[in-house]
Amino acid sequence: xxxxxxxxxxxxxxxxxxxxxxxxxxxxxxxxxxxxxxxxxxxxxxxxxxxxxxxxxxxxxxxxxxxxxxxxxxxxxxxxxxxxxxxxxxxxxxxxxxxxxxxxxxxxxxxxxxxxxxxxxxxxxxxxxxxxxxxxxxxxxxxxxxxxxxxxxxxxxxxxxxxxxxxxxxxxxxxxxxxxxxxxxxxxxxxxxxxxxxxxxxxxxxxxxxxxxxxxxxxxxxxxxxxxxxxxxxxxxxxxxxxxxxxxxxxxxxxxxx
Numbered sequence: 001x002x003x004x005x006x007x008x009x010x011x012x013x014x015x016x017x018x019x020x021x022x023x024x025x026x027x028x029x030x031x032x033x034x035x036x037x038x039x040x041x042x043x044x045x046x047x048x049x050x051x052x053x054x055x056x057x058x059x060x061x062x063x064x065x066x067x068x069x070x071x072x073x074x075x076x077x078x079x080x081x082x083x084x085x086x087x088x089x090x091x092x093x094x095x096x097x098x099x100x101x102x103x104x105x106x107x108x109x110x111x112x113x114x115x116x117x118x119x120x121x122x123x124x125x126x127x128x129x130x131x132x133x134x135x136x137x138x139x140x141x142x143x144x145x146x147x148x149x150x151x152x153x154x155x156x157x158x159x160x161x162x163x164x165x166x167x168x169x170x171x172x173x174x175x176x177x178x179x180x181x182x183x184x185x186x187x188x189x190x191x192x193x194x195x196x197x198x199x200x201x202x203x204x205x206x207x208x209x210x211x212x213x214x215x216x217x218x219x220x221x222x223x224x225x226x227x228x229x230x231x232x233x234x235x236x237x238x239x240x241x242x243x244x245x246x247x248x249x250x251x252x253x254x255x256x257x258x
Contacts, residue, residue: 003071003080003101005088007113008032010203012041013050020111024051028078031056031071033063036093037085037116038167038174038226040201047083055083060093068097075106087115116228119202120162123209125242126197126232132159137180137229139166143187151184151191151231158234165227174225181218181229195254197230197247198222211247 004023009015016024024030030053034042048055058070074080088094088110101108121128132154135147147163154161165175177198185192192215200208200222208222217229235243235254243249 001075001078001106003075003082003098003106003108004111005094005098005108006081006083006111007087007115008039008042008083008085009113010086010116010119011039011201012204013043013047015039015113015203016050017111017113020113021050023111024053024081024083026079027053027081029056029074030054030081030083031058031074032083033058033060033093034085035060035167036091039085040224040226041204063097064093067100071097072101072104072106075101087112087117090115090117114203116164116199116202116226117162120199120228120230123199123202123207123246124197124211124230125246126160126230126239127236130158130160130233130236130239131162132157132233134162134164136164136166137175137183139168139175143183148184148188155231155233160233161231163229163231165225165229167226174227176225177222177227177229178218178220180227181214181220184231185214185218191231195232195243195249197232197243197249199228199230200224201226202228209247211243211249211253213253 006020006024030051032055071080071082084094098108133150135150137147151161163180165180167174181196194214196214196217197211198217240254
């Protein structure tokens with residue numbers, strides 16, 4: 001009896017690794033959540049056909065307020081697979097569930113999948129070890145002081161900030177890059193001249209990445225979600241070249257980081 005946390009990746013059911021697919025097929029019960037991130041190309045029926053099993057979808061309330069009770073109960077009947085967007089332990093929700101399982105003596109393991117935290121490096125050319133603390137920008141009006149503090153603190157250390165934009169899964173809606181840039185500029189007008197990198201639908205065929213100053217990004221259309229925003233810190237020369245080559249940054253935009 002055990003629980004396997006399986007990452008679904010970024011875009012659709014094809015993001016499953018072969019190991020994840022095989023493990024899900026061997027499991028007696030398969031659960032999933034789709035609220036921690038939007039997977040634009042995911043087709044639940046195709047996923048169920050691929051696995052040869054029905055998937056029980058769990059809500060935020062069932063996982064966070066009820067502590068994943070259904071998963072615990074299913075373990076008593078045999079092996080359980082729990083499918084999650086991206087990489088399983090990026091969301092603190094999943095860490096909490098794994099800790100609850102450990103307290104009950106239920107073993108678990110992780111089968112990793114692609115995540116925005118790693119894919120953003122490939123999409124932008126920004127180096128992974130140059131990222132500082134990540135932060136989530138909420139839908140609600142205004143910008144929490146903790147978000148601005150994180151951007152400033154990372155910037156002082158020459159580090160990049162990945163802003164994860166708030167998701168409203170019940171509406172298949174997410175804060176957009178333009179909305180996020182506008183909120184930041186209003187909250188701190190000094191940020192309008194800061195460089196930003198908007199990344200939309202990473203891992204999909206219509207992935208779109210663009211680097212401009214935040215004052216410009218707030219008016220840019222990036223299309224369908226999911227969206228994320230990066231505020232770069234000090235750039236290595238290869239990072240600067242990558243932003244020009246892969247993200248359309250201009251020399252004038254890059255001068256804002258000098």
